[in-house]
Amino acid sequence: MDGSSPPEEVSDEASLSVSVPPLPEAPVYWFAGTTWGADGDQLERFMREGTWENGYEDQFTDKVKQMRPGERIAAKSTFVRRYELPFDNHDQPVSVMRIKATGTIVANPGDGQHVRVAWDPVTKPREWYFWSFRNTLSGLKPSDDYRQKLIAFTFRNxxxxxxxxxxxxxxxxxxxxxxxxATVGIDLPQGPENVEEQPLEVQPPDYTTASIVAEGCFLAEAELDGMLERLRAKKNLVLQGPPGTGKTWLAKRLAAALIGRSPASAASRLAVVQFHPSLSYEDFVRGWRPSTDGRLTLADGVFLEAVREAQGDPNTPFVVVIEEINRGNPAQIFGELLTLLEHDKRHEDEAIALAYPDPRDKTKRTYLPENLYVIGTMNVADRSLALVDLALRRRFAFVGLRPQFNDAWRAWCVAQGKLGTADLAAIAARMGALNDAVAGALGEQFRIGHSYLTPARDRPVTDGRRWFAEVIETEIGPLLDEYFFDAPETAKSLRLQALAGW
Incomplete structure (x- = not known):
């Protein structure tokens, strides 16, 4: 459905003659899609029956229940366009939201599936550019300039x-x-015939958890799906585990799967930062920094920049990946924004003033949008790291990663490293025995991950035994020395046992 023409006038007077309750305080303005799956566009039916329905049984039900009589609703479709625009876009694709109809909610039965609507008389669709909504249902309060302008455009012409x-x-x-x-665009032919409209609501992601498995993750796809669901629900996720379990690698790919694009394509919606003892609130959120003219200027840090970008484009997730999240002091680095990390405080009603006000508008408050996600990694074996306080733990979901010397690891090593199955069986057995000994002495968090013994893509290993011995001597051995810094003989004994008889 391209929405190029409005639905025909309807004659169902009952749907338009329902008395509209008075507008409640703090109203929400709703922008609702009318197209899903193979059923096509439902707007004509909605206007005829005086309703709007949620096309999904497992999505948006909570939002539908929040829709109140007297609040305004707009039927919309969202797509991208590159040509035939009323401004100079320098050949770059632009997000478009077509407003197809407006109305007023008159009743909500509370089932999460539909509301009664008194639709306004049909008018010619109008197109709004730049700041649009991909979700089937989005609710806005006129709390800032962006929202006020969109609401005035939609409901006040x-x-x-x-x-x-x-x-x-x-x-x-x-x-x-x-x-x-400086941007390389898609090479498309010029001309008005090439409008390139793509409904965003039905575009499938081109990068999923299956893609992560194909790239060399040794976890099951179902397990990755579970992590992604926890991230969507909680907004914040920490991957914790021993060294060498691929925490950072997986964090970036989970972010890409959430965004629905390959890691390279998702890079513009992904910010990566590493916490360390010297990192401060002024670096991460906002603080004074020297400028080229020798003066101090108030500058936003990487996190506040991500917040602003996510607010500017609510269609797509933005992800901040924080490596070694407990290597710094998270409570001090996040400051007052630690409160806003909670998943149920991701809206403008929870906005607060920052320690350093915006110099352009000192009354402006900040909130974290729903489409901003945080993925942290945590090496639980490092004794130098501080314990994560309960305030941070309450705001994150935690997923533990373990060494994976399993069948998926063996298949990768055969395909990419050209290692023999006999060598891989021996390596897996030796690492299993080594990890059991380490865990028995120090704890599960000190096991040694599979990354140490996973060959890079298309980098064949010519001699499996020699390669294993080199990794033990130059990578795993020094790690054991660090683990058993007060018992060097134990570290030496474990290293020799791993190599004995081979």
Whole structure:
């Protein structure tokens, strides 16, 4: 359904003659999709029956229950367009939200599936650019400039000021000539016939947990799906485990799967930072920094920049990956934003003032949007790391990773490293015995991960035994020395046992 023409006028007077309750305080303005699956566009039926329905049984039900009589609703479709735009986009694709109809909610039975709507008379669809909503159902309060402008455009017939959006920092990067010239676009033929409309609501992701498995993850796809679901629900996830279990590797790929794009394509929506003892709130959130003219200027850190970008494009997830999240002091680094990390505080009603106010608007408050996610990694074997306080633990879901010398690891080593099955069986047995001894002496968190003994893609190992011995001597041996720093003979004995008889 391309929404190029409005539905026909309907004659069901009952759906339009329902009395509309008075508008409640703090109203929410709803933007609702009307197309899903193979059923096509449902707008004509909705207008005829005086309703809007949720096309999913397992999504958006909580939001539907929040829709109140008297609040306004707009039927929309969302897509991208590259040509035939009313402004100069320098050949870059632009997100478009077509407003197909508006109405007022008159009743909500509370089933999470539908509301009664008094639809306004049909008018010609109008198109809104830049800041749009991919989700089937989104609710907005007029709490900032972005929302106020969209609400006025949709429900009060106000024009869209394209220059305002083209001068906003997020879109400056995309559409100003200097940046646009440096960006490699898709080579599409010019001309009005190439509008390239793609409904975002039905676009399948091109990177999934199956893609992670194909890239060399030795966990089952179902287990990865579970991690992704916890991330979606909690908004914040920590991957914890012994060294060599692929925590950072997996964190970046889970972020890519959440975004639905390959790691390379998802890079623009992914920020990676490593915590360390010297990292501060001023580095991570906002603080004073020297400028080129020798003065101090108030600058946003990597986290606040990610917050702003996520707020600017609510269609797609933005992910901040924090390596070694407990190597710094998370409570001090996050500051007051630690409170807002909670999944149920991800909306503008929870906005708070920062320690360093925005110099452009000192009354402005900050909130964390729903489409901002945080993935941390934690090496639980490092004695130098501080314990994670309960405040941080309550805001994150924690997933433990373990060494995976399993069948998936063996298949990868055969395909990519050209290792023999006999050598791999011996390596797995020796590492199993070594890890059991280490765990018995120090604890499960000190096991040694499979990354140490996983060959890189398309890097054949010519001599499996020699390769194993080199890894033991140069990588795993020094790690054992660190583990048993007060018992060097134990470290030496374990190293010799791993190599004995081979």
């Amino acid at each position: 106000a024009p869209q000021d394209y220059n305002y959006w083209l001068n906003e920092p997020y879109w400056v990067k995309r559409y100003r000539p200097a940046e646009a010239e």
